[in-house]
Amino acid sequence: MKVSINGVEQVESDFKGDTLGAILDSMVKKNLGSYIRRMWLDDKESSSDDQEALKKKPSDIDSLEVELANLKDLVATNLANALNYLKKLIPGFEQAADLFRAGNEQEANKYYLQILDGIDWFSQVVSIIMNPDEGEMELPDADDENLQARQKKLTDLMSQMLEANQNQDWVLLADLLEYEMVPFYKDWENILTKLENPH
Numbered sequence: 001m002k003v004s005i006n007g008v009e010q011v012e013s014d015f016k017g018d019t020l021g022a023i024l025d026s027m028v029k030k031n032l033g034s035y036i037r038r039m040w041l042d043d044k045e046s047s048s049d050d051q052e053a054l055k056k057k058p059s060d061i062d063s064l065e066v067e068l069a070n071l072k073d074l075v076a077t078n079l080a081n082a083l084n085y086l087k088k089l090i091p092g093f094e095q096a097a098d099l100f101r102a103g104n105e106q107e108a109n110k111y112y113l114q115i116l117d118g119i120d121w122f123s124q125v126v127s128i129i130m131n132p133d134e135g136e137m138e139l140p141d142a143d144d145e146n147l148q149a150r151q152k153k154l155t156d157l158m159s160q161m162l163e164a165n166q167n168q169d170w171v172l173l174a175d176l177l178e179y180e181m182v183p184f185y186k187d188w189e190n191i192l193t194k195l196e197n198p199h
Helices: 020-030 071-101 105-133 147-166 170-196
Strands: 002-005 008-010 034-041 044-046 063-070
Touching (some): 020 034, 034 071, 071 105, 105 147
Parallel strands (some): 002 063
Antiparallel strands (some): 002 008, 034 063
16 A cells, blocks of 8 residues: 655555554554544545545555644634634624614524524534643633533523523513623633634
């Protein structure tokens, strides 16, 4: 099997394993702080989590090309994406709150559904950024909160918003959006800015 990493041919014996999965694991271990971004088996792109491919024996593969990338770069990209996203999400909360207060429930609910998707996306990105320490890391500028504490706070706020929506209590929903969610995500903006520029 011919092996190359980021376009550079490797000595096959450098990577031990009876299966492709084991070989990929040894590659990542040898290149600490990296992850497999893309992979090609016999010149065909393949997913690095394709269970069938991972079980293949090295003798069944002619060539393996792997593109490794640095985890720090992935985190930095996700941080930048999350910060840019907050610039859209926070005004969305305010817009939805204004629409609910104005009695324009139909339009407000459109924003509200987009906000829920946005909250979900943002939460996934944050868990990728914070994943290495299982959410135990104290967050800068967050009153000694860690990720788990902030996630619990968000879950509480989400259930209050759901209840207000089910009860069609638009004033309460508007208040939760404006006076709870906006400050909550402005805190996230400060936290992520501090993580991006720690000095």
